[in-house]
Amino acid sequence: xxxxxxTDRDRREMFAKxxxxxxxxxxxxxxxxxxxxxxxxxxxxxxxxxITDKIKAQTCQNLCAQNANSFLGAGVYDHFIPAAVDFIxxxxxxxxxxxxxxxxxxxxxxxxxxxxxxxxxxLTGMEIANASMYDGASAVAEAILMAVRKNRLNKALLPxxxxxxxxxxxxxxxxxxxxxxxxxxxxxxxxxxxxLAEMLDDSVGSVVLQTPNFFGNxxxxxxxxxxxxxxxxxxxxxxxDPISLAILNAPSEYNADIVVGEGQALGNSMYMGGPLFGFxxxxxxxxxxxxxxxxxxxxxxxxxxxxxxxxxxxxxxIRRAKATSNICSNQSLCTLAATVYMSLMGREGLREAxxxxxxxxxxxxxxxxxxxxxxxxxxDADFFKEFVIKTPIPAKKIIDKMLPxxxxxxxxxxxxxxxxxxxxxxxxxAMDEYITAMxxxxxx
Amino acid sequence: xxxxIFEHSSxxxxxxxxxTPEINTPLSDMIPTKxxxxxxxRLPELSEMDVMxxxxxxxxxxxxxxxxxxxxxxxxxxxxxxxxxxxxxxSCFANLHPYQPESTLQGALELLHELQRDLAEISGMAQxxxxxxxxxxxxxxxxxxxxxxxxxxxxxxxxxxxxxxSAHGTNPATCNLVGYDVVELKSNSEGRCDIARLxxxxxxxxxxxxxxxxxxxxxFETQIEEIAEIMHSVDALIYMDGANLxxxxxxxxxxxxxxxxxxFNLHKTFSTPHGGGGPGAGPVGVGGKMIPYLPVPxxxxxxxxxxxxxxxxxxxxxxxxxxxxNFAVLVRAYIYIKMLGxxxxxxxxxxxxxxxxxxxxxxxxxxxxxxxxxxxxEFVADGTxxxxxxxxxxxxxxxxxxxxxxxxxxxxxxxxxxxxxxxxPTETESLESLDAFAKAMIEIAQECSDNPDLLHEAPIxxxxxxxDDVRAVKELDPIFKIQE
Numbered sequence: 001x002x003x004x005x006x007t008d009r010d011r012r013e014m015f016a017k018x019x020x021x022x023x024x025x026x027x028x029x030x031x032x033x034x035x036x037x038x039x040x041x042x043x044x045x046x047x048x049x050x051i052t053d054k055i056k057a058q059t060c061q062n063l064c065a066q067n068a069n070s071f072l073g074a075g076v077y078d079h080f081i082p083a084a085v086d087f088i089x090x091x092x093x094x095x096x097x098x099x100x101x102x103x104x105x106x107x108x109x110x111x112x113x114x115x116x117x118x119x120x121x122x123l124t125g126m127e128i129a130n131a132s133m134y135d136g137a138s139a140v141a142e143a144i145l146m147a148v149r150k151n152r153l154n155k156a157l158l159p160x161x162x163x164x165x166x167x168x169x170x171x172x173x174x175x176x177x178x179x180x181x182x183x184x185x186x187x188x189x190x191x192x193x194x195x196l197a198e199m200l201d202d203s204v205g206s207v208v209l210q211t212p213n214f215f216g217n218x219x220x221x222x223x224x225x226x227x228x229x230x231x232x233x234x235x236x237x238x239x240x241d242p243i244s245l246a247i248l249n250a251p252s253e254y255n256a257d258i259v260v261g262e263g264q265a266l267g268n269s270m271y272m273g274g275p276l277f278g279f280x281x282x283x284x285x286x287x288x289x290x291x292x293x294x295x296x297x298x299x300x301x302x303x304x305x306x307x308x309x310x311x312x313x314x315x316x317x318i319r320r321a322k323a324t325s326n327i328c329s330n331q332s333l334c335t336l337a338a339t340v341y342m343s344l345m346g347r348e349g350l351r352e353a354x355x356x357x358x359x360x361x362x363x364x365x366x367x368x369x370x371x372x373x374x375x376x377x378x379x380d381a382d383f384f385k386e387f388v389i390k391t392p393i394p395a396k397k398i399i400d401k402m403l404p405x406x407x408x409x410x411x412x413x414x415x416x417x418x419x420x421x422x423x424x425x426x427x428x429x430a431m432d433e434y435i436t437a438m439x440x441x442x443x444x
Numbered sequence: 445x446x447x448x449i450f451e452h453s454s455x456x457x458x459x460x461x462x463x464t465p466e467i468n469t470p471l472s473d474m475i476p477t478k479x480x481x482x483x484x485x486r487l488p489e490l491s492e493m494d495v496m497x498x499x500x501x502x503x504x505x506x507x508x509x510x511x512x513x514x515x516x517x518x519x520x521x522x523x524x525x526x527x528x529x530x531x532x533x534x535s536c537f538a539n540l541h542p543y544q545p546e547s548t549l550q551g552a553l554e555l556l557h558e559l560q561r562d563l564a565e566i567s568g569m570a571q572x573x574x575x576x577x578x579x580x581x582x583x584x585x586x587x588x589x590x591x592x593x594x595x596x597x598x599x600x601x602x603x604x605x606x607x608x609x610s611a612h613g614t615n616p617a618t619c620n621l622v623g624y625d626v627v628e629l630k631s632n633s634e635g636r637c638d639i640a641r642l643x644x645x646x647x648x649x650x651x652x653x654x655x656x657x658x659x660x661x662x663x664f665e666t667q668i669e670e671i672a673e674i675m676h677s678v679d680a681l682i683y684m685d686g687a688n689l690x691x692x693x694x695x696x697x698x699x700x701x702x703x704x705x706x707x708f709n710l711h712k713t714f715s716t717p718h719g720g721g722g723p724g725a726g727p728v729g730v731g732g733k734m735i736p737y738l739p740v741p742x743x744x745x746x747x748x749x750x751x752x753x754x755x756x757x758x759x760x761x762x763x764x765x766x767x768x769x770n771f772a773v774l775v776r777a778y779i780y781i782k783m784l785g786x787x788x789x790x791x792x793x794x795x796x797x798x799x800x801x802x803x804x805x806x807x808x809x810x811x812x813x814x815x816x817x818x819x820x821x822e823f824v825a826d827g828t829x830x831x832x833x834x835x836x837x838x839x840x841x842x843x844x845x846x847x848x849x850x851x852x853x854x855x856x857x858x859x860x861x862x863x864x865x866x867x868x869p870t871e872t873e874s875l876e877s878l879d880a881f882a883k884a885m886i887e888i889a890q891e892c893s894d895n896p897d898l899l900h901e902a903p904i905x906x907x908x909x910x911x912d913d914v915r916a917v918k919e920l921d922p923i924f925k926i927q928e
Contacts, residue, residue: 004795005874014802028820029664034701040694045785048527055531061551064539072541082460092510093503099721103911104903105507105846109720116448118923123485128922135575137766168763176623218543248479273542273767275723278684300909300917305445321616321626328614329578333719342447344459346489352462359467360475382475411543427792
């Protein structure tokens with residue numbers, strides 16, 4: 001039996017020490033009628049060799065982004081991951097360790113989390129970050145809940161340009177606490193600022209701003225912030241793409257109060273959308289309202305530098321029903337990947353990845369719209385690495401027609417609207433192949 | 445302590461070179477300057493080798509399963525098979541995009557469909573959602589389902605959920621998040637639910653009962669049939685916190701003995717790596733009447749193949765994760781289950797139970813054990829004897845264990861046992877390894893009477909000495925101050 005050391009002889013020795021004759025004596029407390037008589041109905045056990053063959057056969061039924069020419073984004077992005085990232089993440093010292101509750105034998109985990117928090121704060125311009133949330137969606141939800149704890153105002157405004165899957169998660173997370181969610185309508189693919197101004201009053205506790213938004217468009221964060229902060233208590237929650245922060249406004253520059261986002265793009269493979277991780281950062285005066293684990297620097301008893309989990313009185317294992325969140329396990333190993341990624345990329349590398357992604361997206365946009373019948377869906381909007389085009393035939397048809405060519409054409413966001421994303425990985429040849437294919441499938 | 449990564453930074457160093465740009469449009473020609481970042485993000489600048497050395501150095505400061513026994517109670521720190529890691533990293537898993545056409549995801553969907561079915565069989569439930577990404581999110585999903593079930597049946601008056609005082613903190617925190625009042629049920633002298641008291645607490649406003657089974661004392665809740673009868677008489681549902689499922693594989697199917705809903709911790713029972721605190725996965729299994737409320741999508745199979753099924757969205761609780769859960773974690777659990785089969789799963793639980801009872805049989809002569817009956821996969825010893833006789837606390841004992849090369853048990857939990865030490869060796873530890881741990885615990889018991897100061901000083905051989913966590917709160921220092 002793999003993974004179990006006990007032999008029959010071992011068991012006999014152990015039974016003797018325990019003082020029993022057979023295993024069933026140990027489970028006397030389980031009433032006889034509750035015990036499974038015939039065993040579970042499972043497939044025959046496979047050896048390591050057999051499972052390897054089975055998994056290989058299964059993966060071969062998948063077509064992965066590596067073998068396709070993919071223009072998919074919408075929350076999960078195919079940015080380049082340096083080889084060294086997985087070498088660190090694969091160290092059992094990190095991946096088989098538990099949550100760092102025993103600080104003296106967990107300094108490796110604690111210090112990388114501290115470094116991760118520091119990097120997230122450097123990117124966002126915030127003062128404190130937690131050790132992660134489950135994903136970008138739950139991070140926005142937790143931010144709304146934190147705003148309610150802070151100002152006791154249970155109305156939140158969400159942009160109509162928010163990722164639709166995020167909206168579903170936010171609804172699930174906030175309805176139990178009685179948060180009223182209202183949607184700010186769009187104008188040309190970004191929040192309608194006049195409508196936002198109308199909807200804002202002193203009953204609104206928070207406004208979520210996603211930039212780039214679901215459609216890839218940049219919101220006028222400065223103006224949104226100005227409107228939001230005209231209300232004394234209202235908090236601005238910015239949901240941002242971490243790669244974009246290398247070249248675009250740090251949320252502190254437009255005075256965001258809470259900054260969250262999906263962190264997958266920072267050194268984590270896509271894995272069909274999980275694991276992801278949500279980053280969560282804010283200002284120091286809200287530290288005691290934050291959800292999730294936080295690591296802090298401190299000293300050991302000899303006065304040497306050390307790290308420990310801090311502000312634990314907020315958390316479920318101490319505060320139980322009154323905790324700031326129910327989160328316990330987070331996405332720690334994904335943040336290790338992000339930390340190593342950011343260290344390898346460095347300030348220049350991350351800027352280059354962000355700039356190249358922008359250059360590729362803008363090249364693709366300008367070339368693809370030369371095709372007859374294709375236009376930018378939001379011609380007046382500014383965008384980063386993702387954008388929506390209007391298509392002359394249904395977007396789903398384009399997706400179907402491009403698939404045999406090994407191309408993932410993009411995400412259909414409306415019947416005749418297709419959303420395309422590219423990163424620094426996309427070559428000019430790959431984009432030109434796409435443009436040619438688009439010409440052919442829309443002309444045919 | 446090692447310096448931080450920021451202190452190793454030197455201007456101009458690079459850990460990666462990207463391809464030479466093929467398109468050189470300046471940023472200002474693409475995006476107006478009002479959107480441009482004002483000041484550079486001061487990420488560290490290092491060569492690849494410097495980055496590797498730094499994080500390898502940090503890794504050496506961790507305890508981890510391959511280094512030594514990790515007896516954290518209710519955490520199930522079992523060995524994580526390496527074949528999982530090799531197979532999950534296949535590029536056609538790692539590079540799948542959640543929005544690619546379903547026809548290109550058939551292998552992945554087949555795997556998820558089989559895992560739904562296998563977990564349903566193991567738990568005796570009718571259907572399983574794989575979407576929740578952690579145990580606490582599984583709880584959240586489960587309580588949301590209970591809430592949706594009651595609302596669909598017009599029972600909007602139900603406001604409270606009953607939870608034993610031995611429960612994990614996530615249980616009450618979760619109920620609060622879903623909008624329920626928490627009513628605490630005291631344990632009886634046998635360390636189990638006090639049924640008489642439960643009868644008093646239950647009324648028409650009771651929505652559900654959350655029970656960990658075996659409970660956090662490592663004891664099977666024998667009265668589950670009676671509990672089910674009490675709860676179902678007011679149309680309340682029983683939720684099983686599956687944190688301790690490692691005791692029940694192939695022995696008891698919770699869905700067949702009265703539980704209505706259950707979450708699994710794949711990172712505990714099904715040996716996916718804990719990762720220093722995640723990512724895990726917390727699938728939820730339900731009985732037939734709750735299937736309409738499961739999150740969307742489910743993975744379904746038809747004659748045409750596998751697809752993501754949103755057909756029950758009108759009644760569903762919606763979504764708890766952006767996409768379909770922690771796919772990479774689910775793949776690992778799938779491999780684990782397929783390699784064990786029915787008999788292997790049962791052997792897991794049998795040996796987990798034997799190992800725990802063996803350790804308890806040895807340690808009961810040295811440490812007080814409030815409930816010394818045969819335990820399931822874990823037991824709770826305590827340091828009350830050492831506290832009283834030697835003024836040594838459980839925290840001191842835990843720290844001394846670190847000196848001896850072991851991780852500490854879960855301490856000061858469950859809350860109902862003073863100076864608690866909750867010990868779960870798991871099935872993957874050998875007899876020799878259990879003996880070595882027992883020997884260390886016995887030595888420590890001796891040291892408590894011979895040299896209590898040694899215990900107060902502990903740990904002395906770890907990478908850092910006892911860490912001042914009060915200072916970490918009082919002089920909050922959550923980020924490195926970059927000096928440039």
